[in-house]
Amino acid sequence: MNGIEIVQLTKEYKDIRALDGVNLTIQPGKIYGLLGRNGAGKSTLLHMIANRIFPTSGEIRMDGESVFENDRVQGRIYCISEMNCYDADDKVYKIWNWVQNCYPGFSMEYANQLAGKFGLNIKKKPRQLSTGYNTIFKIVTALATDADYILLDEPILGLDANHRELFYKELLANYAERPKTIIISTHIIEEIADLLEQVVIIKEGQVLLDLPIEEVRKMGYSVTGKKSEVEQYCSGRTLLGEEELGGMKTAYIQGEPGEIPAGLEAAALDLQKLFIRLTNS
Amino acid sequence: MKFKQSFLYQTKKMLYASLITSGVYVLLALLMLLLSHILDPKVQFNGVIIGYLVFMLVSGIVAFVNNPRAHVANGISRRTCYLAFLAMIPTVSLAIVAEMAVLRLLFMDVSTELDWVLEFLMQSYQTGYLGALFLLFLLLLTINLAGFLIAGAFYRLNVIGRILLAAVGGFILMVLLPLFVVVCPDAAAALGRFLAEFVASYGSLSVLLLLISCLCGACGYLLVRRSPIRSVKW
């Protein structure tokens, strides 16, 4: 497995540039978090890898071949998103028959097992399911294909807390059973942070960063204390953001903390806080 | 290549739908038979052939959006999907013609339409029963591809384009054409005779239908090959 190479990928619509010269290599066998604000271009990117839409310019390659209109390569990729793709009159188990035809690695047994765990009624049509169960149907399908590259665009839309936890566990169990490349694109950052091995942040159609998660966690920290003392500490340091409450101030600073002067408290920035600081324009 | 899987998937779905349509006609025919025994004069129903033609037209129309989407979702290219689609259409058309022949045998008493159309075709074109069925076969497949092309044109065009296409098409058919006939009756008559040449003989009609199908098929592919998959509720 060589991963997916994305080269100078650009997608222009009439009035906006959804992706602007994106260069990225998806390394195989890792769980990726694809993060970005609304409209940043995450879905566009995933949909292109999955051959759903075409770029204005640029390439996406796997094993040296373009992914577009390529049966062989696409047979190793499975993507889910808010889009409902299958025949509206087919029941879940019928759709699974069709998916099994196309993905030899699909396990009906495992799909049924997962359906049982989630409480998914496979005799219903997806359009008869609630938003949450429609998402569950998609997640179960994706996990059951056992594809080499599983792209999940907002996989926890409408899921209650119990189902979310079950999903994370089943995802990890599936990954542990046979490591594959999983790309999760979501807004609910903190919950999935510990599932991730690599983080990619997209901002305004470009890659802001592409790093292993520990590196991302080291990228910033916060310092809290008396306003004047915090401001003094901040001089000469790159500021990511700040908050004030009364006479207290919290500053978000780029880099790793060295010696923290007495009177100030330093804390690590969790992924979500860091993400917010980095993507606020 | 996932051609086989795609072909079987599309063919099964279409055959199932066509059998449902035939099933409805069988039920109607039975109903008519029953009514004929009770009422007088005999009850007839027509529109079977039109029914199948409409079925093929609508299938072609919805196929443009639904087929690629259900295929791309499973990692199958639009190209493979379309090739299988092209193989499926004559297969299903053949099946429908067979269904028509069976219906005709079963319900000669309650529907003269099948009889009538087939007789008309056989006489006008001096061909046998099978020859007439073949013309119907060509008609079914042409209309399916035409539906696909029309749907494709609307899907790929933006809102203004769609309005223009619909308006221009409507305008030509409902305004320009009648105007032309009224204003230049001689030219219209000449044009009419010229066009009639194309459908005058069995051979020329067959060739015309095949040409139209090929054209629709080729243009259909041009429209579908880079078509973006969208969440369109068709």
Next chain:
Amino acid sequence: MTINFESDKPIYIQIAEEIENGVLSGAFAEETQVPSTTEISVSYKINPATVLKGMNILVEEKVLYKKRGVGMFVASGAAEQIRQKRKENFFDHFILDLIDEAEKLKLNKTELMQLIEQGYQSGRRS
């Protein structure tokens, strides 16, 4: 085993420390197998690579060892080894921090000693 997701400490370090705690307390006896990466990963919803990183630290320190095809086992003498390491770190991590905190609260050395005495006498320690 508890992992504090809010804590500043990297998850993989917490995993290593929690396994060490298990070894110290005897929950993971020497020469027995510890839970697999998969089990810990699924239980705590943590990426297996992160879990493996934590466990590998312990392998490097010879607290754990790998048996091919079976899993990770606790090495003999691991408990004692961990105790030694922690004693060495005790001064830095606890004593110095304690003195810092006491100074913040304006407690002098005598007062701090008194508090320590009190701590031993109280029944709070479990």
